[in-house]
Amino acid sequence: MxxxxxxxxxxxxxxxxPNAGKTTLFNSLTGLKQKVANYPGVTVERKEGPxxxxxxxxxxxxxxxxxxxxxxxxxxxxxxxxxxxxxxxxQKPDAIVAVVDATNLERNLYLVMQLFEFGVPVVIAxxxxxxxxxxxxEIDVEMLSVLLKTPVVPVNAKSGRGRAELAAKxxxxxxxxxxxxxxxxxxxEDGPHGKIFARYKFISTVVQESVxxxxxxxxxxxxxxxRILTHKFFGLIILIAILLLVFQTIFSWANLPMxxxxxxxxxxxxxxxxxxxxxxxxxxxxxxxxxxxxxxxxFLPQILLLFFFISLLEDSGYxxxxxxxxxxxMSRVGLHGKAFLPLISSFAxxxxxxxxxxxxxxxxxxxxxxxxxxxxxxxxxxPVYTLMIAAFFAGQTVFGFISLGAVLMLAMYALGIxxxxxxxxxxxxxxxKSPPPPFLMELPPYRLPNLRTVxxxxxxxxxxxxxxxxxxILAISIILWALMYFPRSLSVPPAxxxxxxxxxxxxxxxxxxxxATASGTDSEQLKHSFAGKLGHVIEPVIKxxxxxxxxxxxxxxxxxxxxxxxxxxxxxxxxxKDENEQSETLxxxxxxxxxxxxxxxxxxxxxxxxxxxxxxxxxCMSTIAVVRRETNSWSWPLFMTAYMTALAYVGALITYxxxxxxxxx
Amino acid sequence: MQTKPDRNMTLTDLPVGCDARVTTVNGTSRxxxxxxxxxxxxxxxxxxxxxxxxxxxxxxRVRGYSLAMRRSxxxxxxxxx
Numbered sequence: 001m002x003x004x005x006x007x008x009x010x011x012x013x014x015x016x017x018p019n020a021g022k023t024t025l026f027n028s029l030t031g032l033k034q035k036v037a038n039y040p041g042v043t044v045e046r047k048e049g050p051x052x053x054x055x056x057x058x059x060x061x062x063x064x065x066x067x068x069x070x071x072x073x074x075x076x077x078x079x080x081x082x083x084x085x086x087x088x089x090x091q092k093p094d095a096i097v098a099v100v101d102a103t104n105l106e107r108n109l110y111l112v113m114q115l116f117e118f119g120v121p122v123v124i125a126x127x128x129x130x131x132x133x134x135x136x137x138e139i140d141v142e143m144l145s146v147l148l149k150t151p152v153v154p155v156n157a158k159s160g161r162g163r164a165e166l167a168a169k170x171x172x173x174x175x176x177x178x179x180x181x182x183x184x185x186x187x188x189e190d191g192p193h194g195k196i197f198a199r200y201k202f203i204s205t206v207v208q209e210s211v212x213x214x215x216x217x218x219x220x221x222x223x224x225x226x227r228i229l230t231h232k233f234f235g236l237i238i239l240i241a242i243l244l245l246v247f248q249t250i251f252s253w254a255n256l257p258m259x260x261x262x263x264x265x266x267x268x269x270x271x272x273x274x275x276x277x278x279x280x281x282x283x284x285x286x287x288x289x290x291x292x293x294x295x296x297x298x299f300l301p302q303i304l305l306l307f308f309f310i311s312l313l314e315d316s317g318y319x320x321x322x323x324x325x326x327x328x329x330m331s332r333v334g335l336h337g338k339a340f341l342p343l344i345s346s347f348a349x350x351x352x353x354x355x356x357x358x359x360x361x362x363x364x365x366x367x368x369x370x371x372x373x374x375x376x377x378x379x380x381x382x383p384v385y386t387l388m389i390a391a392f393f394a395g396q397t398v399f400g401f402i403s404l405g406a407v408l409m410l411a412m413y414a415l416g417i418x419x420x421x422x423x424x425x426x427x428x429x430x431x432x433k434s435p436p437p438p439f440l441m442e443l444p445p446y447r448l449p450n451l452r453t454v455x456x457x458x459x460x461x462x463x464x465x466x467x468x469x470x471x472x473i474l475a476i477s478i479i480l481w482a483l484m485y486f487p488r489s490l491s492v493p494p495a496x497x498x499x500x501x502x503x504x505x506x507x508x509x510x511x512x513x514x515x516a517t518a519s520g521t522d523s524e525q526l527k528h529s530f531a532g533k534l535g536h537v538i539e540p541v542i543k544x545x546x547x548x549x550x551x552x553x554x555x556x557x558x559x560x561x562x563x564x565x566x567x568x569x570x571x572x573x574x575x576x577k578d579e580n581e582q583s584e585t586l587x588x589x590x591x592x593x594x595x596x597x598x599x600x601x602x603x604x605x606x607x608x609x610x611x612x613x614x615x616x617x618x619x620c621m622s623t624i625a626v627v628r629r630e631t632n633s634w635s636w637p638l639f640m641t642a643y644m645t646a647l648a649y650v651g652a653l654i655t656y657x658x659x660x661x662x663x664x665x
Numbered sequence: 666m667q668t669k670p671d672r673n674m675t676l677t678d679l680p681v682g683c684d685a686r687v688t689t690v691n692g693t694s695r696x697x698x699x700x701x702x703x704x705x706x707x708x709x710x711x712x713x714x715x716x717x718x719x720x721x722x723x724x725x726r727v728r729g730y731s732l733a734m735r736r737s738x739x740x741x742x743x744x745x746x
Contacts, residue, residue: 328719
């Protein structure tokens with residue numbers, strides 16, 4: 001410890017293969033006080049937390065999961081820089097805890113061999129040893145330690161076994177000059193990969209001397225499970241069943257908390273209106289900030305649930321099986337098998353879907369997946385589809401027995417998928433062109449998921465979503481609110497309610513049930529606002545799509561979030577703000593709406609055009625904010641918004657003009 | 666990758682369930698390096714455990730664990746029975 005006496009804090013790096021139990025150990029050592037961020041300029045996650053070394057405080061840095069340190073991938077590059085002290089903002093580690101999975105000793109030790117070469121003291125934390133011993137293998141930990149000239153501590157994150165000993169051993173090695181257990185000789189006949197040979201050769205000797213295998217029991221169990229779960233036919237059926245179950249659960253379980261959150265934010269806005277004097281500040285707080293942020297926080301239950309299931313699937317080892325089953329299908333479009341789950345999740349909501357792409361290692365594959373995720377028809381598009389179908393296609397059938405509405409709904413989902421496939425195909429051959437990264441994926445043995453890891457992962461994701469997306473969304477909410485709020489229309493009588501009484505309860509009563517004229521004035525205000533003017537400005541552009549300026553206003557508003565279209569249309573057509581999409585009156589209002597020259601504003605063709613536009617357009621600021629975070633740049637979300645909206649315009653144009661040519665509308 | 670007339674047997678030729686020993690690891694340096702880092706080096710025993718539904722990727726058991734790889738990668742791993 002002599003060397004580190006001057007340093008304010010000891011830094012320890014935690015390194016290990018993926019699936020070696022590194023995250024579980026990290027959670028068990030640091031508890032809940034973790035910090036998660038990105039390394040500057042890249043999307044590699046930086047995770048650290050405090051670790052009490054029997055009284056001494058240390059900072060534990062969780063390196064990305066690694067198979068090697070040869071700096072061929074971004075993760076490896078960053079990990080290497082951290083260990084050598086070249087990563088800005090990270091103190092050079094004083095020691096490394098190498099997590100080694102006892103059931104997969106040879107390959108896990110490969111990384112350790114490389115760690116030895118950096119001259120930083122290493123302590124090996126041997127995980128899964130309980131499993132290993134249960135299978136009647138024997139491992140001579142002492143012998144292993146002697147051969148590797150390195151302390152080896154068997155640990156079990158669940159029972160806490162080895163935690164204190166690990167801390168003690170770390171304190172022992174701090175400041176020591178580590179002894180390298182083997183001398184590497186470069187031999188010409190081994191070729192460019194001679195080093196890899198040498199490392200594995202040494203590992204084989206070590207393992208031979210310290211491990212006695214009886215029978216590969218666990219692997220046999222995993223193989224038995226795999227006989228069904230990755231079966232050519234049943235494997236796919238089971239995969240579909242699991243996905244259906246997950247999404248059914250997300251949809252049905254998330255509904256109630258989402259409703260409650262939505263209502264909660266509604267009441268909060270009402271409370272603000274009731275308790276604060278009417279005016280700009282109150283309106284900004286209630287309609288801009290609370291409504292805007294509330295509209296995002298509403299997605300939280302879906303995110304929590306999806307990440308609960310993703311962590312569960314990943315921790316159990318099933319996720320890589322799903323990627324294994326679907327890789328061929330996905331690779332035809334140029335995507336990784338692991339892209340499947342994020343894309344499927346995007347049918348619920350693109351935000352968790354995009355966050356779930358983190359499991360894809362290759363940056364280009366990951367970005368291609370992010371770029372097409374929003375084409376999956378998410379739940380926010382449903383109100384729009386429902387309204388359009390209810391207003392113009394209700395009660396009609398195809399072939400006399402299939403509901404036209406159901407066919408259209410299915411067609412919208414299919415359109416999104418087809419366009420996504422085409423876009424992925426194009427992207428992977430242009431901007432995201434890359435030689436296919438080697439597809440080498442470990443299929444870890446099935447294990448019971450560690451619930452603590454699952455929950456912690458879920459909470460981390462939720463927190464990141466709230467923190468990062470929240471700031472951007474707040475800003476955009478305020479801008480959109482201002483567009484619809486300013487300039488103030490003269491016809492709105494200012495501060496009607498405020499003049500009534502200073503008694504808060506009576507004000508609350510007035511505000512909770514606004515007078516019937518309120519929606520009328522809202523509609524006037526919207527017409528004269530910047531958004532209303534913008535509607536007029538863009539009218540020539542959207543006219544070829546069959547949209548008048550009023551639909552234009554609703555379109556502009558819906559760029560905040562798709563479902564806003566419904567409430568904005570309600571305001572424009574004076575239906576009353578809280579009508580939902582099922583409302584008879586809104587449906588009637590949309591049907592009866594007239595353009596300024598007295599013609600019907602909507603036809604079934606207009607409705608279909610609008611639906612096509614909504615399938616393709618990037619109208620969700622939360623998604624934009626999340627893409628910004630996940631790609632760590634503004635250019636990707638802007639590119640996404642631009643190309644999707646361009647596609648939406650072209651798609652809508654083809655629909656409307658083509659429909660007119662065919663004699664519809 | 667061109668096919669030599671006297672092409673050696675590779676992992677893709679290996680029937681499911683059949684044991685073999687790796688003799689050479691070919692492919693671009695990126696792929697062969699990664700394969701070797703994952704433990705697929707000449708002299709090691711391998712077995713093709715199964716194929717995915719559309720025949721690709723394949724699951725290979727090596728050094729006591731399961732590694733999935735696409736046929737394009739497996740084609741660079743020469744084996745002998």
